[in-house]
Amino acid sequence: MNAKTLTVAKREFISTVATKGFIIGVVIFPLIMVGLIFLIPQLIDDTPPRVSGTIEVVDRSGWEGAQSIPTIPDQLAAGYSEEALRAEYDMTRRAIEQQAGERLGEAAEAAAGRAIEQAMGEIPDISVAALASDTSDEAIEERKRVLLQGTPQDGGLLAIVLIEPNAVRPSDELGFGAYQITVRPRLDDRFERPLQQKIEGAIRTSRIAAAGQDPEALSRLVQVRSSRPQVMTETGERASTGGGANMAMAGAFMFLLWISVMTGGQYLMTTVIEEKSSRVMEVLLSAVSPVQLMTGKILGQMCVALTVLLMYVTIAILTMRQFDLLHLVDAGNIGLLIVYFFIAFFMLASLMAAIGSAVTEVHEAQSLLTPVIMVMLIPLILWMPLMRSPNSTFATVCGLLPPISPFAMVIRLAGAEPIPAWQVVASILIGIAAVFVFVWATAKIFRIGVLMYGKAPNLPTLLRWIRMA
Numbered sequence: 404m405n406a407k408t409l410t411v412a413k414r415e416f417i418s419t420v421a422t423k424g425f426i427i428g429v430v431i432f433p434l435i436m437v438g439l440i441f442l443i444p445q446l447i448d449d450t451p452p453r454v455s456g457t458i459e460v461v462d463r464s465g466w467e468g469a470q471s472i473p474t475i476p477d478q479l480a481a482g483y484s485e486e487a488l489r490a491e492y493d494m495t496r497r498a499i500e501q502q503a504g505e506r507l508g509e510a511a512e513a514a515a516g517r518a519i520e521q522a523m524g525e526i527p528d529i530s531v532a533a534l535a536s537d538t539s540d541e542a543i544e545e546r547k548r549v550l551l552q553g554t555p556q557d558g559g560l561l562a563i564v565l566i567e568p569n570a571v572r573p574s575d576e577l578g579f580g581a582y583q584i585t586v587r588p589r590l591d592d593r594f595e596r597p598l599q600q601k602i603e604g605a606i607r608t609s610r611i612a613a614a615g616q617d618p619e620a621l622s623r624l625v626q627v628r629s630s631r632p633q634v635m636t637e638t639g640e641r642a643s644t645g646g647g648a649n650m651a652m653a654g655a656f657m658f659l660l661w662i663s664v665m666t667g668g669q670y671l672m673t674t675v676i677e678e679k680s681s682r683v684m685e686v687l688l689s690a691v692s693p694v695q696l697m698t699g700k701i702l703g704q705m706c707v708a709l710t711v712l713l714m715y716v717t718i719a720i721l722t723m724r725q726f727d728l729l730h731l732v733d734a735g736n737i738g739l740l741i742v743y744f745f746i747a748f749f750m751l752a753s754l755m756a757a758i759g760s761a762v763t764e765v766h767e768a769q770s771l772l773t774p775v776i777m778v779m780l781i782p783l784i785l786w787m788p789l790m791r792s793p794n795s796t797f798a799t800v801c802g803l804l805p806p807i808s809p810f811a812m813v814i815r816l817a818g819a820e821p822i823p824a825w826q827v828v829a830s831i832l833i834g835i836a837a838v839f840v841f842v843w844a845t846a847k848i849f850r851i852g853v854l855m856y857g858k859a860p861n862l863p864t865l866l867r868w869i870r871m872a
Contacts, residue, residue, distance in 0.1 A: 407691045416706045419670050425707075454527040454594050456561035458483070459468025461534045461543060464571040464580075472612040475566055478605035483529040492526055527594070529561065533717070541797035550587040561594075562586040564602060564630050571609045582606065621663040654790075656740055656781055659715050664747045665779065667708025668755040671700060672768065675759030675853075684853055693850045697760075701752045701842075708748050716740075739827070743809035746834035750806040753780070753841035757865065760852035767859035774862075782810035789814045793822050802830050805837035844869050 450594075460476040468474045481487060534546075546563055553559035567580030575862055582602055586595060597697070611618040632844045687696055716737070758771045781801075782789075789798050793815035801811035803826070812830050815822050847869045851861070860868070 405695065408695045408699045408702070410700035411687075411691060411696055415674065415700050415703025419674070419704065419707045422709065452556065452591055453553050454529065454561065454591065455558045456528075456555060457532050457559070458562045458564060458598070459532050459534055459546060459560065460564045461536065461538050462566045463536050463568045464566045464606075464671075465568065466571040466609045466613060467534075469612055472608055473603045474533070474620060475571075475602075475609055476531055476606065479564075479601055480531035482601040482605070483527075483531055485526070488526050488529075528558075528745050547585050550585065553587075555587060555590050555594075560587065561590065562598060564598075566602075566606070570606050573611050575619070579610070582805075654814075656736065656785055656817050656842060657810055658721070658742055659712060659787060660740060660747060660810060660813055661782065662715065663708045663712035663744065664751050666711050667704040667748055668751040670707055671704040671752050672755035672759040673713045673765065674704075675700065675756060676762060676768065677767055679760065680763045680854060688853070693853055694846050697756055697846060697849045697851075701749065701777065704752060705745075705748055705776060710742065712741075712744055733780060733816075736813075739816060740813055742831060743813055743834070746831070747806070747809035748840060749818070749838040750809075750834075750841045751775070753838075754806075755844040757845040757848040757852070761855070761865060762859045763856055764859075770859075771862065771865075778806060781807050782814065785811070786814060790817070793820055799826060802826060803833055806841075808834055808837075847871075 422566055458479065459478060462475050464475060466474055468477070472478075511690070535616065543563065543565065546560070549560045555561060563585045565583040565585075567582060568574075569580035570582060584595070584602070586596065586598075608618045611621055675684075678687065683697075754775050758768050758775070762768045785801065788795075789801060789811055792798055798811065798815055801820075802808055802815055804811075808830050812827070816827075827842070848865055849870045851871070852865075
């Protein structure tokens, strides 16, 4: 590689990274992301507002209590007593502390404190009032109008619960009934789900008692204490993040590669078209040969794309470190990502350079660019099947078939099962061979197209140029 080629590469790199578009789109945006990753957890206050008021219950189930099991309104009142709410508060606090400790290791204490403050808030002050079971529908509708008055913090009416007649004992025709809840507007959604759980629990307990069974005994029989799954890592056991983390990791590898390669490839095609249409290309060709110019441009944009890749990889690592998820990343896969980046970039850059040299306007490149974009979208479409079955025949073929093989391989490497080492080696060797073929064909097109003006060529014309040159 001579000095002229390196000079062209340097010029191409500087002219791209020094533009406002590159700085704003590729540099400032990642920096904003890094700032948000570290600042948002400190700035967001997700503490639920304090809730104070009354829940009115119309119980038409006919359950009057038996075997130490009170009526449904009394069960709700017991569930919203200060002692019961305090017990729930303490249990939730312990669960958050345990999860924070499992996820954040040494930072558990501080993280748990922040999580508790945001997740718990103040213990609500809620009372339960039982209305007569024969309260008319019209009277209930009148009470619902009261829900429009005041706020959830002023101690007024929060919700009206209607228990249907056959909610505890089934009817012959309709079976078991249900319940209805009407809440006031702007009531925090974190209040509604616990209310549903308490109502459903009270109805369930009443049904068991009505059937002559002991609710506590049945509860002990069906309740199984669960523990969070652990995953074994090099540094010991950690709380499992489930299959979603593996899926996200495979997608992250593929998107990092795709974004960096497409960014560099598009910059390359655009600069070639601009220099050709402005006749700057003719001045450059008076100093260097077409092959030297093409090679320098590809190398310069390769440095641009590599800068983008390394920038986003750094952001990803910082993010995972922030949430103590670095154990999910295999250092070997990071190295292979760089290898596949070079293969993918040189293949795509060759195509982009060939298209850019053959046309004089950006809009003329659309017909030639469409097939390339269609091929590049294949990994995005096949992400899920490749990740779930990385050793299937289909995945193996995609991993060995240029130009989608680099993208398919980074997905397979982060997939659900290890792939044979020979396939990794074979994909790299085939990819390198494909790079030489792509660059060879592009050099022939570039040599002719860079000085051709007039009507934009079609695909058959480009193939004829390859045979002629």
